[in-house]
Amino acid sequence: MAISIDNIQKTLDTKDIYLKFPEIAPTTYTVRKIQLSPCKVGCPIDTDVKAYLGLIAVGKFEKALEVVKSDNPLPGICGRICVHPCETECNRNEIDQSLAICSLKRFLADYELKKGRAKHKPIKSIKKEKIAIIGSGPAGLTAANDLIRLGYKVTVFEELPVAGGMLYTGIPEYRLPRNIIKTEIKAIKELGVKIKTNAKIKSLNKLQKQGYNAIFLAIGAHKGLKLGIPGEDEFEGFLDCITFLRAVNLKKKVKIGKKVIVIGGGNAAIDSARTALRLGSDVHIVYRRSRKEMPANEWEIEEAEKEGVKIHYLASPIKILGEKGKVVAVECIKNKLGPPDASGRRRPVPIKRSGFKIEVNTIIPAISQQPDISFLPKDHGLEISKWNSFVVDEETLATNIPGIFAGGDCVTGPKTVIEAIAAGHNAAKSIDRCLQGKPLKEKTKLYERVEYEIVIEPKERKERIPMRELSLNRRKNFKEVELGLTKKMAIEEAERCLRCGLCAECSECTPDCDKRLVALSIPGDTSGMLLRVPIDHSKFPLNGSPLQGKLSWADVKEVPVIMEPITAKVISDLCRGCGDCEEVCEYSAPKLQACGELNRTTCGEISRTTCGEPTSRTKQENGVKICSIEESLCKGCGVCASICPSGAITMNYFSDTMINSLSMKSAAETKIVAFVCNWAYPMTQDFETFNSIPLIRVMCSGRITPDFILKAFMHGADGVVGIGCSEGKCHYINGNETAEKNFEKARNILYTLGIEPNRVKLERLSPDEPEKFKEVIGFFIKNIKKKVK
Amino acid sequence: MATEIKEALQDIIKRTKAYNCIECGKCSSVCPISLLNEACLPRITVNKALFGAPEVLLKNELLWSCLSCSLCYERCEFDVKFHEFIRDLRIEAYKIGQQGIYAHNGAMQSVMKMMTSPNLKQNRLTWLSKDLKTHDKGEFLYFVGCLPYFDAFFTDLELDTLNIAKSTIKILNHLGIEPVLMPDERCCGHDLLWTGDVENFKKLAQHNIEAIKRTEAKKIITSCPEGYYTLKEEYPKYVGKLGIEVIHISQLLSEKLSELEFQKPITDNRKLITYQDPCRLGRFSEIYEEPRKVITAIDGIELREMERNRKSAICCGTCGWMGCGTYSKQIQIARLKEAENTGADLLITSCPKCMIHFKCAQSDKDVDKKAKINIQDLTTLVANSLKERR
CATH class of the missing domain: 3.50.50.60 (FAD/NAD(P)-binding domain)
Structure with a gap:
């Protein structure tokens, strides 16, 4: 991928992008990746945190939101209420304070809400299920969301x-305003x-x-669980947290008394308490362990206390007392902490004769849900x-x-929003596999979780930008408490990101590869591809299988077509495991896998005394490796194929066999063979052939191998012309330079074989100059014809 | 069709003595490929030929992965010529449209096939300089082989394969021989034969035999073991007797050692050298000692043998420009490390292909530091050590 220096300076620090071959290709940069960042590893849905943080830092908010949305359909919601395990994992924790990743996500959602967005077009259902x-x-x-896109x-x-x-x-409105939920749904x-x-x-x-x-x-x-203590079913004044919160959130009339006790220590308990507070009650929380064991988020507990909720730690209700059919008090007992239980938290042990009473009108149990x-x-x-x-x-x-x-x-059982989203993704994947008749179990996790080792020292210590909040005296209602970040704050906060693992994975450098390449062909017609079109990959199945579709243009009515994703393939017999592909792929599709290590056994020596086949064929990690391509990650851009030094990677629809068969036909029929780089190819209908000479499309001029040229001559061609992109415009890495080298090799060989080397020509053209294209090819053909005469 | 294949297979089994196999597995235990790729076991392949369906066998992976290095034959106590067995199977497979996976996208195969054309006017001797004395007719013919094509193709490996040809002529001149070089020499066809394309091999052989006869030479000298073996052993089998003696340059040199005048070394430090036995010269032709005799005759050189030498030497990792993948690389790197471990500064081989393959392996960016030993052809070493005459 050729990257302009401008882009690099604008988007990324130079430490992520470096010159791979400074002497050979001083304008071609390579993006360096080391490891997955801890934030991504910490997130149940593998959100590309680093990518959107990096994009916020340079003010590309829309692109950043796109990155967020590619993993998460509910950014505004998660930006407010996610428990953000990413922040817990953040390497900056060890330096000063973790990045405010959650707030930055919210900032993006708010940004879009404020700016407005174009209405989505409904996705055409292409599957009958x-x-x-x-x-x-x-x-x-x-x-x-996932399944409709499939x-x-x-x-x-x-x-x-x-x-x-x-x-x-x-979830109460003051944490998550209803309009946010409505907008995202x-x-x-x-x-x-x-x-x-x-x-x-x-x-x-x-x-x-x-x-x-x-x-x-x-x-x-x-379903809220009952406390299971005497008096629970006898008196009026009970409201489990789920019923209570639901009633409040659905704007139904809720009767609670002047003094409310919430029993439990999870987020639902805190939500109930803060909600009851806003309805005007005096609120107490009774929790059986100490604050340290409380499962609710620390920041939520803090806010509740700030707002005036009183929390009784190490206390359990043991009996409900009532009068005239109504609750009047709860009898509690004090606990001390015993040895840890199955959950790993220390078990509360009641202290004898420590009972005390709390007068109360309403009890909200929030102990757990089913x-x-x-x-x-x-x-x-x-x-x-x-x-x-x-x-x-x-x-x-x-x-x-x-x-x-x-x-x-x-x-x-009750868990977090982000875990539910992960389950949603997982379910969609399984349902798709189930309906497509594939085995359900196959690598669903694309990444291996790894221990993170490299921590980059920041230039300076700097604590995170604090979230703006509603002042305490203005919280007697359901207005949102957290107010979000301003643009300036967001950029300043995002700049704190250490970008662990180097490359920000923002894909800014690869604008053309956002889309997945798909080849269209007519069913039953094996003559090759009709068109190569980029299709938004989110709309396309990720498993690389072909789709039926219809195509219409001009006065031609709907023609049935097969859409097949173009993906890279590895001929394992040729792969030498150099790892160049792994290094250049933006999507981590090529993976080097260990294969056998040369392993001499005692039988390896020629001797007549020992026999038997070698016994220890161990696979060793450090041995020479072989590349394989994860199809669901491959976007078909072809960068790996363009740099593969041994020609082991090919793209389907650009395979050597296909190109050679087209060239053979052309050589026999028209005596001129023209190979044209896909990216230099003027994509208009009148450019299928030129003067009846078929223009054979190749992925990159660098992939016009010496053998393509030799085979053309072997099959009777008088001349071979190759068209590549103009200087500095190669879509891949070193395409032009490789093409020069390959053509030089072919010319050398042809000369030795007694064929004039100037029958082979390499031209560089831009796709938006169809006139020049015609002129150059025309001139070449004329020259060759003159020679033959 | 199926019966034809069966008959052909029976014939191959007979010819290569595959029926002798007692399934001891010694072949698999030494096969460099099967040590890496469990799918490729010579013993299993022979077993399949004897008891399985031949159609399946012709599509077997090992058919094209085999290096034909003949290490297994060396080991076999029952005389099963596995390398020839594989070669003949390849010929049958090729007939039904099967093919190996060619390295360099098949460019080398294309060059060889293009050379079968009768009306070729090659520019294959443009490198001959005035100081190299040759003749159009004479007693000694130097069969240059593919060197000019290697030179044209492997431009990025810093090989200078033509240096082998220049050195050979320099040595011959030193011995008072002004060899005949054929401007219309063709590829010997070794690689076509070993990749199953026997038809095109025969065409090349025919061309060469006719051209050789026109030179009226009495002796053919080659600097390439593959050319040597093919001209000497295969041409008579497939096309007919040459009636001319074929010798490898190392044989000629060891015979005429006394006529060679070497320079006196500049320093007292002995140069440590190790030697790679090419399969076609070593196990195929049993020329083990001649190159060693030549190397040790040079003043100031000490020969250090690799752990696996002579009959046990390991192949350079690929053959016939086929499937040069990660297994090949592993074999090459391991062999290069073995060379380095001898403590030698220089690895000498007498086959241009060994040199190409090893140098290519060294050009990989992640190559082990212990595999970086310098490599030179035997002819280059000798030519550089000769005393300038007159």
Whole structure:
């Protein structure tokens, strides 16, 4: 990929990009990557954190948002309420303070909200299968977003009157304003996902009979657990946190008393407490362990305390006291911490005779939640755990019934939004594999998680930019507390990123490779490709299989075509494991894998006393390696093929066999063979041939091998012309230089064989100069014809 | 079709004594390829030929991966000529459209095929300078081989393969021989034969035999072991008797050692040299001692043998310009390290292809530092050590 120096200086620090061959190609840069960054490794959905941080730092907010959205359909939501494990992993923690990654994501979503965006075009469904998703929470929405992009028909069923699941009913407005949820769901709907609210599902069987080929259960965990202490069912004044938050969030009338006790220490407890506070009550939290063990996010606890919530640590309710049918007090007992339990936290041990009473009007238990599976008929047949959750295969999310998948809180119990999104991605992948008749289990994880070693020292210590917040006295309502970052703050914060692993992976240097290359051909016609077009890769299946499609142009009505992604292939017999491909690929598609190490056994020596085949054929990590290409990551740009020194990598549709057969035909029929680089090729209809000489397209002029030229002459050509991109315009690395070398080799050989070397010519042209193109080829043909006479 | 293949196979089994195989597996235990690639085992291949379906065998991976280095034959106690067995299978496979995967996109095969054209006017002797004395007719013919083509093609390896030809003539001149060089010499066809293309091999052989006869030479000297073996052993088998003696330059040199005058070394330090036995010269022709005799005759040189030498020497990793992949590289690097481990400063080989393959392996950017030993052809070493006459 040729990268202009301007671009580099604008976007990246020079430490990431370096001159690989300063003497040979002083304008060609190589991007250096070392390891995955810890933020990416920490994120359950492998978000390219470094990439969008890098782009924010240079003010490219739209591109940054694109990066975020490629992994996450809910950036505004995650930007507010994600528990951000990325920040925990951030290397900067060890220096001063981690990057404010979450806030920066929110900044991007806010930026778009403020600026407005064009309405999405609905995605055409190219697959006949229908998919039902039950539940419109983060898992369901993510799966819907992925599956609609794969071309399926997707319907989401939501029992409640609003979409969003726990996002809407569980998370209070002051943390996550409703318009944010609505906007992000709207974007998914625009793509063509149908979301039916007030649609309670009664039977999965019925759904299947209605023609849904796959079902994804993403119903969350919406049933609050009871305390299980005396008096609980006797008196009025109980409201479990889920019912309470749901009622408040759906703007229903909620009666709570003057004094409220929330029991529990998770995020739901804090949310309930802060919500009750906003409804005007005096709020206490009773938690059985100490603050250290409290599962709620530290920053949430802090805010609650700031706002006036009183927290009683190391206390458990043991009895509810009531009068006239109403709750009046809770009897509690004090605890001390004993040895750790199964969760690893220290177990609370009641202290004898330490009981105390708290007077109270309303009790909100927030101890834990389970999935509410009461909607299923008794004979549903799904395997259910003792926690009322669905039992699934951890890797594929498949339930025991084929075609039914489950993921998110309804499998794991209450967890985080980002984990639900990860489950949604995973479910979509599995459903796609299931419907395409592929085995469910196959590398679903593209990256190996690695221990991170390299930490780059920043130039200076600098703490993160603090989030702006609503002042305490203005919080007596449901207005959002966190106010987001300004542009200036966002840039300043993003600049703190250390860009661990060097390259920011922002893809700024490869604008043409954002899209996946697809070859179009007519079914049944084996003569080759019709067109090579870039297609947005998000719309295309990632598994590299061909698609049926239709094409229409001018007065030609819809012609059926096959769309096949162009991907790199490795001829393993030729690969020498040099690793150049791994280094140049922006998408980590080529991977070097260890193969056998030369391993002499005692039998390796010629002697007549020992025999037998070698016994220890160990595969060793440090041995010579061989390249393989992960098809789902390959975008078909061809940079690896252009630099492969042994010619082991070829692109389908540009294979040597295909090019040689075209050249053989051309040599025999027209006596002139013309190879034209794809990127130098004027993409107009009248350029399929020139003066009836077929223009044979090659991936890069550097891939016009000496053998192409020799074979052309062997099959009777009088002349061979190659057209490459103009100077400095090679799409790949060193294409022009390699072409020069190859042509020189061919000329040398031809001369030795007694064929005039000037029958071979290499020209450089730009695709937007069709006139010059005609002139140059015309001149060459004329010259050759003169010679033959 | 199937019966034809079966008959051909029976014939090959007979000719190469594959029926002798007792499945001891000694072949697989020494095969450099099968040590790396478990899919390629000579024993299994022979077993398949004896008891399996020939159609499947002709599509076997080992068919094209075999280096034909003949290390297995050396080891076999029952005289199974596995290298010839593979070669003949390749010929059958080629007939039904099967092919190996060619390195350099097949450019070398193209050059060889183009040389079968009868009306070729090659420019193959343009490198001859005035100080190199040759004749159009005479007793000694120097068969140059593919060197001019290697020189044209391998421009980025800093090889100077033509130096081998120049050195050979220089040595011959030193011995008072002014050899005949043929401007219409063709490729000897070795690589076509070993990649299964026997038809084109025969065409090249025919051209060469006729051209050689026109020179009225009595002796053919080659500087390439493949040319030597092909002219001497294969031409009579496939095209008919040459009636002319074929000798490798190392044989001639060891015979005429007393006539060679070497320079006195400038320093007392002995130069340490190790020697790579090319398969076609060593195991194929059993010329082990002649090159060594020549090397040790040069003043100030000490020969240090690699751990695996002579009959046990390891191949340079690829043959017939086929499938030069990661396994080849591993064999090459391992061999180069073995050379380096002798403590020698220079690796001498007497085959231009060994040199090309080793130098190519050294040009890989991630190559082991211990594989960086300098490489030179035997002729270059000798020519550089000769005393200028007159």
